[in-house]
Amino acid sequence: MKCMVTGGAGFIGSHIVDRLIADGNKVVVYDNFSTGREFFIKHHLNDKNFRLVNADLKEVEVLNKEMKGVEFVYHLAGHADVRSGFRDHFIDHEQNLEMTQNVLEVMYKNDVKNIMFASSSSVYGDANIHPTPEDYPFEPTSLYGATKAACESYIRTYASYYDMRSFIFRFVSFTGARYTHGIVMDVLKKLKNNSKELELFSDGTPRKSSLDVKDGVEAIFKVINKSNDQFNVFNIGHDEITTIDHVVDWIIEAGGYKNVQKNWLGKKSNWKGDNEFVLLQNTKLKALGWKPTLTIEEGIKSTAKYIMENILTAND
Amino acid sequence: MKCMVTGGAGFIGSHIVDRLIADGNKVVVYDNFSTGREFFIKHHLNDKNFRLVNADLKEVEVLNKEMKGVEFVYHLAGHADVRSGFRDHFIDHEQNLEMTQNVLEVMYKNDVKNIMFASSSSVYGDANIHPTPEDYPFEPTSLYGATKAACESYIRTYASYYDMRSFIFRFVSFTGARYTHGIVMDVLKKLKNNSKELELFSDGTPRKSSLDVKDGVEAIFKVINKSNDQFNVFNIGHDEITTIDHVVDWIIEAGGYKNVQKNWLGKKSNWKGDNEFVLLQNTKLKALGWKPTLTIEEGIKSTAKYIMENILTAND
Numbered sequence: 001m002k003c004m005v006t007g008g009a010g011f012i013g014s015h016i017v018d019r020l021i022a023d024g025n026k027v028v029v030y031d032n033f034s035t036g037r038e039f040f041i042k043h044h045l046n047d048k049n050f051r052l053v054n055a056d057l058k059e060v061e062v063l064n065k066e067m068k069g070v071e072f073v074y075h076l077a078g079h080a081d082v083r084s085g086f087r088d089h090f091i092d093h094e095q096n097l098e099m100t101q102n103v104l105e106v107m108y109k110n111d112v113k114n115i116m117f118a119s120s121s122s123v124y125g126d127a128n129i130h131p132t133p134e135d136y137p138f139e140p141t142s143l144y145g146a147t148k149a150a151c152e153s154y155i156r157t158y159a160s161y162y163d164m165r166s167f168i169f170r171f172v173s174f175t176g177a178r179y180t181h182g183i184v185m186d187v188l189k190k191l192k193n194n195s196k197e198l199e200l201f202s203d204g205t206p207r208k209s210s211l212d213v214k215d216g217v218e219a220i221f222k223v224i225n226k227s228n229d230q231f232n233v234f235n236i237g238h239d240e241i242t243t244i245d246h247v248v249d250w251i252i253e254a255g256g257y258k259n260v261q262k263n264w265l266g267k268k269s270n271w272k273g274d275n276e277f278v279l280l281q282n283t284k285l286k287a288l289g290w291k292p293t294l295t296i297e298e299g300i301k302s303t304a305k306y307i308m309e310n311i312l313t314a315n316d
Numbered sequence: 317m318k319c320m321v322t323g324g325a326g327f328i329g330s331h332i333v334d335r336l337i338a339d340g341n342k343v344v345v346y347d348n349f350s351t352g353r354e355f356f357i358k359h360h361l362n363d364k365n366f367r368l369v370n371a372d373l374k375e376v377e378v379l380n381k382e383m384k385g386v387e388f389v390y391h392l393a394g395h396a397d398v399r400s401g402f403r404d405h406f407i408d409h410e411q412n413l414e415m416t417q418n419v420l421e422v423m424y425k426n427d428v429k430n431i432m433f434a435s436s437s438s439v440y441g442d443a444n445i446h447p448t449p450e451d452y453p454f455e456p457t458s459l460y461g462a463t464k465a466a467c468e469s470y471i472r473t474y475a476s477y478y479d480m481r482s483f484i485f486r487f488v489s490f491t492g493a494r495y496t497h498g499i500v501m502d503v504l505k506k507l508k509n510n511s512k513e514l515e516l517f518s519d520g521t522p523r524k525s526s527l528d529v530k531d532g533v534e535a536i537f538k539v540i541n542k543s544n545d546q547f548n549v550f551n552i553g554h555d556e557i558t559t560i561d562h563v564v565d566w567i568i569e570a571g572g573y574k575n576v577q578k579n580w581l582g583k584k585s586n587w588k589g590d591n592e593f594v595l596l597q598n599t600k601l602k603a604l605g606w607k608p609t610l611t612i613e614e615g616i617k618s619t620a621k622y623i624m625e626n627i628l629t630a631n632d
Contacts, residue, residue: 086477089421097413097466105405125472137451138469139547146473150413150466153439153454157462160441161402161588231455272477 007077009036085143131281142273176213204245237280254304323393325352401459458589520561553596570620
C-alpha cells in the first residue's frame with residue numbers, strides 16, 4: 001500500500017516509517033524539517049519504496065501532487081511543544097489545526113480514505129477519572145490540547161462526510177530512540193553543565209505515564225490491522241505511573257552521575273496548562289492483545305542512553 | 317454590569333439583549349448584520365444603556381475599542397447554517413472558530429473575565445445515548461458541529477490560562493419570535509407558492525427536539541445567576557421530542573392551510589451531516605429549578621404565526 005507519513009522525519013513519525021517499510025509498503029515522508037532530522041530516516045534514502053519530500057503542509061499544491069496514489073495518511077506533523085501555546089496563542093492553531101485541515105482537504109480531493117492521527121492525552125486536561133477512558137469529555141487546559149481536540153473533531157467530520165476511516169490515538173509522552181526534547185533531554189543538558197547540582201522547576205510530585213515509542217507504534221498497528229470500525233479512538237499509554245522525582249533519578253543513574261543534589265524550585269507545575277496527573281485507561285487496546293514490553297524505568301533509561309550517544313554534542 | 321453581546325441583532329442574541337436591558341445592564345451589541353436585523357433591536361436604540369456597533373469580529377481594533385469596560389461577553393455571533401459546511405469547508409472554521417478566538421484574544425487583552433458561548437447539540441453528532449448527557453464525547457458529523465466543539469475547547473483553555481469563567485450552552489433548535497430560518501420558514505415559503513402540494517426532502521421520520529427561545533434564554537440566565545463554578549457546560553433542550561412529520565402538520569395548521577398534500581422525497585436526511593435523532597438530557601438544568609413553559613407544538617405554532625405576521629413579504 002502507498003502511504004504518506006507527515007512529520008515522517010520526526011521522533012514518532014520516523015518509527016512509523018520504519019514499520020511501514022518493514023511491512024513492505026511504499027512510503028512518502030512529507031516533512032518540513034522544522035524539528036525532523038534526516039538522521040532519523042537516512043537508512044531508507046536508497047530504498048525504492050521510500051520517497052522524501054522536504055516541504056511544508058502550507059504548500060498545498062506540493063501536498064496535492066505528492067498525495068497521488070496514496071491510500072493511507074499517517075498524520076504525525078504538528079507543533080509538539082505543549083508549553084509555548086501560553087505565550088503564542090496562534091502557533092498551535094496554525095500548525096496543528098490548520099495544517100490538519102489542509103491534509104484533510106487534499107485527502108478529500110484525491111479520494112484518500114484512511115487517516116491515522118497523533119492526538120494526545122492533553123485533550124482530557126486535568127481529568128478527574130484515572131485511568132482516564134476514551135469517552136471522557138474534552139477539557140483541555142492548553143492550546144496544544146485544545147487544537148488536538150479540534151483536529152479530532154475535524155477528522156471525524158471529514159471521515160463522516162466522505163466515508164473515510166479514521167484512527168485517532170491519544171498518546172501519553174513517548175520515550176525511546178530519537179526522543180530529542182522533553183525532560184530527559186533537559187536534565188541531561190543541565191547535568192552536562194553542572195554534574196553536582198540540578199535545578200528543577202517542579203516539586204517532583206506530578207505523576208505522569210510514559211511509554212516506549214516501540215510499544216506505542218506496535219499499539220498503533222495492532223489497532224489498524226485488527227479494527228473493522230470506521231471511527232477509531234484509542235488511548236495509548238502504560239499501566240504504570242511514576243513521579244517526576246523518580247524520572248529524574250533514573251536519568252541521573254543512566255547518565256552515570258552520582259551524588260547530584262536536586263534543587264526543586266517548588267512550583268508544582270512549571271508552566272501554565274500542564275496536567276499534573278496523567279494516566280490513561282488502556283483496556284480497549286489490551287482487548288486487542290497489546291501490552292507494553294518495557295517498564296517506564298527501562299524506557300527512561302534507554303532514552304537517556306540514546307540521547308547521550310547520539311544527540312548531545314560538545315556544544316550542549 | 318457592562319456586557320457585550322456579539323451577534324446581538326440576531327435571533328437568539330436579541331432575546332439575550334432584551335433580558336440584559338430588562339435586568340438593568342449596559343449592553344454593547346456587536347453585529348455585522350450579515351443575518352442580524354435592526355428590526356430585532358430597534359426598541360432599544362434610544363436607551364442610554366444600549367450601544368449598537370455595526371462591525372465584524374474580523375475588525376479586531378474595533379472590537380478591542382468596544383471591549384473597554386466590558387465585564388461579560390455573550391458570544392452569539394457565528395455561522396448558523398449547519399448545512400453549508402458540506403459544500404464550503406472553511407466557512408465554519410472562519411466564522412465560528414477564528415472569530416471566537418478573536419473574541420477570546422480581545423477579552424484576554426482587556427482582562428474580561430466572563431464568557432457565555434452558544435454551542436450546539438451538533439457537537440454530539442449521531443449520539444447513541446438519548447437523552448444525551450453533557451459528558452457524552454464529541455462526535456460531530458458536520459463542520460458546524462466540529463467548529464462549535466473546537467470553540468468550546470479554545471474557550472475552556474483561555475478560561476483556564478487566564479482565570480476566566482466560562483458558560484457553554486449546547487442548544488437544540490430554538491424556535492419563537494424572530495426565528496427567520498430553518499424548517500418553519502422553508503415550509504411557509506413553499507406553502508405561499510403552492511398551498512396544495514408540499515415537497516419535503518426528508519421522509520418525515522427524523523426526530524428532533526426544539527425549544528422556545530424565551531425558555532432557552534431563561535435557562536441561560538438561571539445558570540449564570542446560580543452557578544458558582546468556573547467552567548459551566550449545560551445542555552438546553554426540551555423533554556419532548558417530535559417527528560418532522562408532526563412539525564410540518566403544525567406549521568400547516570398554524571398557517572391556516574387545509575388539505576395540503578405532503579410529498580416526502582424519501583431521503584431520510586436531506587443533507588449530509590444532519591443528525592436524525594436529537595434529544596438532550598436536561599437534568600443538570602432542571603436541578604437549578606428550570607423547566608420549559610411551552611410545548612414543542614406551541615413553540616412551532618407561535619413561530620409560524622410570528623413569521624407570517626412579521627417576516628414573510630409579498631416577494632417570498
